[in-house]
Amino acid sequence: MFATRVARLRQRLHEEGFTHAALVPGPNLMYFFGLSMHLSERPIVVLVAVEDERPLLIAPSFEVGKVEAATPAFAWRIYSYRDGQPYSTAFHDAAHVLGGAHARIVVEPTRLRALEWSLLTRALPHAELAATEAPFAALRQIKDAHEIALLREAARRADQVLEALLPELRLGLTEKQVARKLLGLILDAESDGMPFAPLVQSGPTAANPHAEAGARVLQCGDLLLLDFGVCVQGYASDITRTVALGEPTAELRAAYEAVKAANAAARAIVKPGLPAEAVDRAAREVIEAAGFGRYFTHRTGHGLGLEGHEAPYIVEGNITPLQPGMVFTIEPGIYLPGKGGVRIEDDVAVTDHGCESLTTSSRELVVLPC
Ligand code: CO
Ligand code: CO
Numbered sequence: 519m520f521a522t523r524v525a526r527l528r529q530r531l532h533e534e535g536f537t538h539a540a541l542v543p544g545p546n547l548m549y550f551f552g553l554s555m556h557l558s559e560r561p562i563v564v565l566v567a568v569e570d571e572r573p574l575l576i577a578p579s580f581e582v583g584k585v586e587a588a589t590p591a592f593a594w595r596i597y598s599y600r601d602g603q604p605y606s607t608a609f610h611d612a613a614h615v616l617g618g619a620h621a622r623i624v625v626e627p628t629r630l631r632a633l634e635w636s637l638l639t640r641a642l643p644h645a646e647l648a649a650t651e652a653p654f655a656a657l658r659q660i661k662d663a664h665e666i667a668l669l670r671e672a673a674r675r676a677d678q679v680l681e682a683l684l685p686e687l688r689l690g691l692t693e694k695q696v697a698r699k700l701l702g703l704i705l706d707a708e709s710d711g712m713p714f715a716p717l718v719q720s721g722p723t724a725a726n727p728h729a730e731a732g733a734r735v736l737q738c739g740d741l742l743l744l745d746f747g748v749c750v751q752g753y754a755s756d757i758t759r760t761v762a763l764g765e766p767t768a769e770l771r772a773a774y775e776a777v778k779a780a781n782a783a784a785r786a787i788v789k790p791g792l793p794a795e796a797v798d799r800a801a802r803e804v805i806e807a808a809g810f811g812r813y814f815t816h817r818t819g820h821g822l823g824l825e826g827h828e829a830p831y832i833v834e835g836n837i838t839p840l841q842p843g844m845v846f847t848i849e850p851g852i853y854l855p856g857k858g859g860v861r862i863e864d865d866v867a868v869t870d871h872g873c874e875s876l877t878t879s880s881r882e883l884v885v886l887p888c
Contacts, residue, residue: 519552520551520589520592521592523549523550523657524551524566524573525571527566527653527657528566528568530653530656531566531653532568534624534652534653536568536622536648536653537567537568537616537620537621537622538567538621538622538623539565539566539623539624539625540563540564540565540623540626540630540638540647541564541566542557542561542563542564542631542634543555543557544626544629545752545823545824545825545828546626546629546654547564548752549654549657549823550566551564551588551589552588553585554588554752555581557629560578560605561576561605561633561634562575562577562578562581563575563634563637563638564576565616567616572593572594573595574595574596574615575594575595575596575597576597576599576608576609577596577597577598577599578598578600578601579600581598595612595615597612605637606637609637613642616642616645620644621642621644621646622645622646622648623642623645623646623647623648624648624649625638625649626649626651627650627651628651630649635647651829655828655829655830658823658829659821659823659829659844660841660843660844661823661843661844665753665823665845666845666867668750668751668753669750669753669823669845669865670867670876671750672747672748672749672750672753672754672755673748673755673757673865673876673878674876674878675707675708675709675748675750676707676746676747676756676757676879677757677878678707679703679704679706679707679748680744680757680759680879681879682703683696683699683744684761687742687763687886688736688886688888689735689736689737689738689763690736691735692732692734692735692736693718693731693732693736694718694731694732694733696736697716700716700746701716704748707748709747709749710749710750711749713748713749713754713755713826714746714754714756715730716744716746717729717731717758718742718743719743720734720736720737720740720741720742720743721734721736721737721739721741721858722855722856724760724853725855725858726853726859727815727816727851727853737763738763738888739763739764739767740762740763740764740858741763741766741858741859741860742760742761742762743758743759743861744759745757745758747826752824753823753824754822754826755865756822756826756847756849756863756865757864757865757877757879758849758851758863759862759863759879759881760859760883761883761884761886762774762883762884763885763886763888764885764886765885766858767857770854770857770858770860771883772808772810773808773810773813773852773854773860774860775883776804776808776810776852777851777852777860777861778862778881778882778883779808780801780802780805780814780850781801781848781849781862781881782881783801783803783804784797784798784800784801784818784819784850785864785873787800788848788868788873789840789871789872790839790840790842790868790870791839791840793837793840794830794831794836794837794839794840794846795832795833795834795837797819797832797848798817798818798832798833798836799834801814801818801848801850802814802850805850810852810854813852813853813854814852814853815853816851817831817833817834818832818833818848818849818850819832819846819847819863820832820846820847821844821845822845830844830846832846832847832848842868842869843867844868845865845866845867845868846865847864847866848863848864848866849861849863863877864881
């Protein structure tokens with residue numbers, strides 16, 4: 519499987535006019551090589567060449583055995599360094615086999631650090647480094663059946679966590695106390711770590727889409743926004759539900775119904791061939807028609823996979839046609855300053871004729887007694 523993915527990457531690089539890709543520890547190394555490594559002060563770079571099926575590894579010498587054991591499908595060219603030796607020697611030695619003069623190397627824009635950038639550019643002064651996700655995203659955004667099964671399982675466990683949390687919610691708890699319960703339930707669901715810090719936002723705090731859980735005590739009349747995920751073998755779900763503590767004001771209730779209708783409209787329109795931006799527009803039109811347009815302050819969604827945010831982005835201007843196997847969130851929201859916020863987030867997989875919602879928790883407003 520990994521050899522096939524790397525072969526596809528090499529083909530893609532060739533089509534886009536690149537000679538190499540330089541990968542650092544993170545989701546691309548995981549996806550293409552099955553390698554789970556951490557970024558540290560010791561640089562690790564994998565170079566994939568269009569013209570050579572042997573990938574090239576620059577790494578600390580003590581990591582080499584681990585890489586070879588984890589990737590039996592690959593015959594590595596290895597350039598290692600020991601602690602105390604300059605990293606630049608390994609990079610210069612590696613550069614000799616790259617045929618430096620005409621190299622056009624893709625690097626990961628959100629991952630490659632000044633550390634690796636400076637070592638690569640010093641070793642390859644005539645190479646062009648291009649920071650773009652495009653060749654990786656083109657492959658990773660179409661999930662195979664195994665990946666979709668993992669994402670479906672991650673979503674199923676997120677639904678279960680929500681179901682277990684709701685009976686625990688009550689007045690008098692702080693956001694932080696709710697967050698602690700949520701963290702415990704996510705770990706009980708055997709999540710591989712925490713895909714992202716869960717959001718627990720109550721009352722006016724929820725008007726800021728990414729505020730952290732704080733000391734605020736849950737009060738009657740609050741909307742409570744819960745946004746979290748569960749990670750299964752590297753693949754994370756991402757769900758948001760908003761619940762009410764006691765009957766909300768008419769305005770908050772209207773905002774909730776608009777978000778619910780926007781979420782439904784966006785899920786209903788998804789099908790292969792549709793540009794990603796049309797899904798955003800479908801959600802936005804509903805919220806605008808309800809008079810809350812200026813309070814829907816972010817895009818409608820983002821792709822899900824080995825990263826919590828990845829292609830395809832469900833945003834105005836993204837004309838990428840949807841294809842079966844794409845998995846992304848649909849998460850319209852309305853944020854009313856000083857009053858509260860509503861978001862309803864589902865994870866959907868594009869199918870041959872429409873989409874499957876991987877998250878299935880009820881989208882009706884749950885009003886908890888107070
Ligand atoms: Co979320
Ligand atoms: Co999200």
